Amino acid sequence: MNRLSPTTFSVAPMMDWTDRHCRVFHRALTRRALVYTEMLTTGAVIRGDRERLLGFDACEHPVALQLGGSNPRDLAESAKIGESFGYDEINLNVGCPSDRVQDGRFGACLMMVPQLVGDCVAAMKAAVRVPVTVKCRIGVDNQDPEQALDVLARSVVAAGADVLIVHARKAWLDGLSPKQNRDIPPLDYGRVYRLKAAMPDVTISINGGIASIAQAKDHLRHVDGVMLGRAAYHEPWRLLAVDPDLFGASAPHASMHEAIESMYPYIERERTRGTRLHAITRHMVGAFHGVAGARAFRRALAENCVKADAGVEQLRNALKLIAPAETEGAAA
Structure with a gap:
């Protein structure tokens, strides 16, 4: 197993699910996992009700703020606001395939403009002292994942990204609904493993279709971290095993x-x-x-x-x- 840190295991950011109440509940099940907010757009962070959108309970640490946007200046401002609220990490969404992000030209759409993603990361890194991370796909639509993921990864790492979290499935923006894209096209964990082998000094986490802590442990033989999404939300009892099985520590509660x-x-x-x-x-x-x-x-x-x-x-x-x-x- 790789070096243990908060990035070793995390609960994925999920729209309409991982709000502050969800995160407090998950924290009652694991002290060590990194938890994420829902994706918040830069417009909401800059112009919205910040306390309502960004406020969180102190027990949630370590907690990361996920941002959606494509303007480097806005992302830098939003990252700075997030840091001022006390978030432990700022994450850039480069993987969400929903209609909302397509209309706004961010999320998975950014896979097609890796240099812009690099510019966004560089602006965020210059604005904050906390880690800046990126969550992406292995590609979108007809992109070749071997090339697309490599180019994106090298762009964000050169810009200073601290961690790259890869959802091991293409985001299919043309012809599939976000719900269909949960299962189509197939997952390709091997592609993420190959990225880690090619970039051994980069902290890389894997996401997508991981259904148990046992499966997470298998993935940790190849990458630095694992992110659970739907399995953690729909079957939260699984999180009770995170601290003892992955970190060698007692769970916060016995049941x-x-x-x-x-x-x-x-x-x-x-x-x-x-x-x-x-x-x-x-x-x-x-x-x-x-x-x-x-x-x-x-x-x-x-x-x-x-x-x-x-x-x-x-x-x-x-x-x-x-x-x-x-x-x-x-x-x-």
Whole structure:
């Protein structure tokens, strides 16, 4: 296994999912993983409600801000704002294939203009002292991944990027929906391994279709870091294995049951600020996947925790539907 650091394991930035409440929940499951914000556009960061968009709980560290944009000056300003809020890393999105980023000519579209990506990274590096990283694909549409990824990687590394995170699938912008692009075209982990072999001094993480901590450990024989996305969100119990299995440290809590109970003070604080319980518990739907009582737990979240006046008591009642013993020793 490579040198252990926060980049060894991370939870992917995911639109509409990895908000601050999700990140606090994930932090109750792993202290060592690096967690990411949803992608925020430079326009939102510069002109939007910064406290609402960028504010986060101190327990989330280490936490990275992912930015979407293609103007070096705007990205530099946004990175500086993110650093001032206390983020531990600023990440540039060069991989999202959604219609939104295509319309804005950023995200995966930037794979086609590697020099511009390099300019963006250089501007961000000049603006902040925290690490600046890039998350990309192996290519887009009809690009040859052998050439496209190599050119992009060398451009951003020359500009000073500290880490390159590679989603091992092409972003197909012409003819596929973002949902279809989750499975088509096939993943090519070997291409990321070859990049690491060609650039041994560059910190490279891999992302895409990784379904378990066991699979993550296999990838770490070839690259420096692993990023889990949908598996971490839909089956968050897997994160309980991150600290012991990857870092040789104890998990923050012995079980999912205890982890959720540890969220009560946070929930109470958020409720006094006007946050609805559902905004937090929606990230817990998959907490007990495959465990006796899981269906009743999900139903209780859907029926009781969505109410405007719902509080910790409703979550406590939902949790009673899961016997504590049932949450121990979930497979990773």
